[in-house]
Amino acid sequence: MSGHRKDWTNILFLCLSPVAGIVGTIYYASRFGVQWWEPALCLTLFFAIGLSIGSGYHRYFSHRAYECHPAVEWIMLFFGAMALQNSVLQWARDHREHHRFVDTDRDPYNINRGGFWAHMLWIFYKEGPDRNFDTVPDLTRNPRVMWQHRWSRAIGIGFGLGFPALVGALFGRPLGGLLWGGFLRIVLVHHTTFFINSLAHMWGKRPYTTENSARDNWFLAFFTHGEGFHNFHHAFPSDFRNGIRWYHWDPNKWLIQSFRATRLARNLRVTPPPVVENAKLRIAAATTEERLARIPSGMADDLRARAEHARRRMDETLRLWKEADARHSELKAARRAGQRPPSQAVREMKLRMRACERSFRATRQEWQAALERFRDAPAGQSL
């Protein structure tokens, strides 16, 4: 939680960096032109640092959505520090509180205090004196995290500004490097991250949960390496993915999958598909309640009966899926323990789980088709 004392370092930096990054870069480009490596440097650092925030600060350190090699930790800690968004210790603690107390006074970037508060105003205040890191013992035990906590600002300024200036110097334009790869990139990474706390709690759909203000927004996802699928993320925060379909733009998900492919990460946490489908169906069913009041009673009864049928079918399939999943885990554990379970049994379990997943999707589609029929029906008319 923020205290009442203003943090003038943060205020000045957050107000002046856009002047240097946007106005300064435009002025420099208009006077001296643009060389190809300047936008390339900006974009490369935007991805390297933005992905370290998304895959590292957020999905790994805040949510423990997977396990990874210490070398990966180091890289993400180093590049993450260059974002100048606090140390991971502070970032992850604040973010865990955001999830735990979302939309309340104890949420550091509570959207109910206004979009601008959630976006960046909350950073304008110093922390209260009672703030500490007691709530994140897993992070305080990690020596790499504690090292980064000590040095994150120095890395952010020294390397975050020094490295692009050095690259610029190699091309004979240190100021060009500093503006494009330093200040403009800082502003872009800052505000795309901040958009998740502001716009992704205001603008978009809520297909998985309506218990909080988080929204799914593919447009924001495009600029935030996939973090814009924020409604799914708040519903299932420990999932390593935010965009769950293969076509959802989620470079953080792809990066983590590439870590797994190269054995740098393991135990990627995935929400079972039936659990996701179940959440979606429940939201679809709940949102029809308001519509039921507006349509003739015969139609409303029919829709209610369909909803009840879908819900029962979903519950039954979820039960069957859980049974099959538990049996599948037992067989896998037995195999790890050196026993050889009959491969026929493993195959059968997998087939049963897949059949349940198909049934889930069919139930949801059946339910959505029914909704379509009722959606446009004017009050007072029968089908």
Ligand SMILES: [Zn+2]
């Ligand atoms: Zn959120």
Ligand SMILES: [Zn+2]
């Ligand atoms: Zn999160």
